[in-house]
């Protein structure tokens with residue numbers, strides 16, 4: 170038992186895979202993640218199988234696809250599936266397992282196999298639990314002030330953080346995680362999960378980090394001709410939910426605020442690494458860093474997630490092995506196709522623990538690799554599906570039976586839709602079969618034999634939710650208890 174490695178698993182919320190300097194981004198500052206990429210392996214073809222918070226986290230925690238765990242929508246009041254969780258597997262293997270930050274499970278105090286969790290749930294006390302970050306703020310004498318900056322949890326307004334720096338949720342999460350490492354039982358290995366709630370909006374970075382980007386030449390959103398034409402219902406809904414036409418300098422300012430939240434997390438990671446080093450644990454700790462999904466940040470006129478373009482579905486994935494472990498190559502870029510379902514079997518394998526047979530994922534280390542990755546999001550007219558072979562990505566919108574095929578090697582910015590183009594017919598047909606093979610539920614009605622048929626798209630005027638979905642108010646006294654099944658703030 171003594172030589173089993175510790176495991177530090179860090180997840181960010183809504184961080185696109187391309188926002189890494191190590192991946193060639195021109196503006197983002199990620200010195201710590203770049204350093205970790207040099208120490209280990211970076212996976213540039215890493216995807217969120219269902220790029221929405223709750224389904225993505227169910228995939229991470231159980232190593233399963235959305236079909237297995239039962240959510241490809243966003244079901245805020247659905248309990249975790251009766252499957253072994255990554256935390257439970259570590260505990261069954263003799264580990265202590267602790268977590269800090271956002272879990273997004275229901276009920277919120279479900280510990281999903283961990284010994285204990287310190288929660289920061291982005292201000293959802295109305296779902297039944299006052300989280301640990303809210304309790305901390307109350308103890309500092311600022312109960313209920315978390316959202317008095319006025320910014321929105323699902324929108325792109327921004328301003329500097331309104332409370333002292335140490336009260337920022339990124340600092341709180343880091344501090345509690347460092348304490349968790351220091352308070353370990355020294356006789357047993359540990360599985361530590363640190364789950365940051367940013368760069369997900371509200372866009373409230375520390376002023377110091379906004380200043381860091383003041384002189385930076387910040388990139389503008391990607392454009393494509395297809396995005397100016399008739400759009401599938403799922404994209405129309407997104408456009409209707411975030412209708413503002415920003416000017417270029419405003420788009421850059423939004424990105425500065427978002428990047429500032431990223432760099433703040435990047436720097437805070439150094440506190441965790443420093444703590445591991447000073448506790449003499451760093452060489453014997455496996456580190457895995459990823460996000461649950463990305464954010465379009467205005468690419469193609471789209472915002473947030475729920476779509477399979479690179480900004481939304483591609484995620485950072487960094488793996489650092491223990492010192493001298495030949496299973497994780499150092500300073501290496503591994504182009505194999507990986508998903509969030511692979512996190513659990515990867516970590517268990519590196520710890521020498523058995524991977525339960527319920528797991529759909531494949532360890533990211535070792536010989537076994539997948540040929541294609543299937544992604545799925547939403548059940549209705551907003552449904553979108555992805556079939557990816559590592560180079561080509563086929564996106565299907567069943568409403569209107571709309572297809573898009575991109576060659577990411579030749580066209581990483583997804584500007585040219587190759588669906589139906591001569592010369593790509595074989596590739597398209599092969600990827601269409603991925604949809605046929607993976608169809609379940611309502612999808613079976615959208616396929617005839619081995620042919621995608623979809624269903625007719627209705628034209629309708631979208632009113633959205635008057636565009637205040639995700640807006641928090643004063644949180645002391647507590648906001649009223651809410652119906653947990655009601656989703657607030659999704660485009661629809």
Ligand SMILES: [Ca+2]
Pocket residue numbers: 182183221222223369461462
């Ligand atoms: Ca999320």
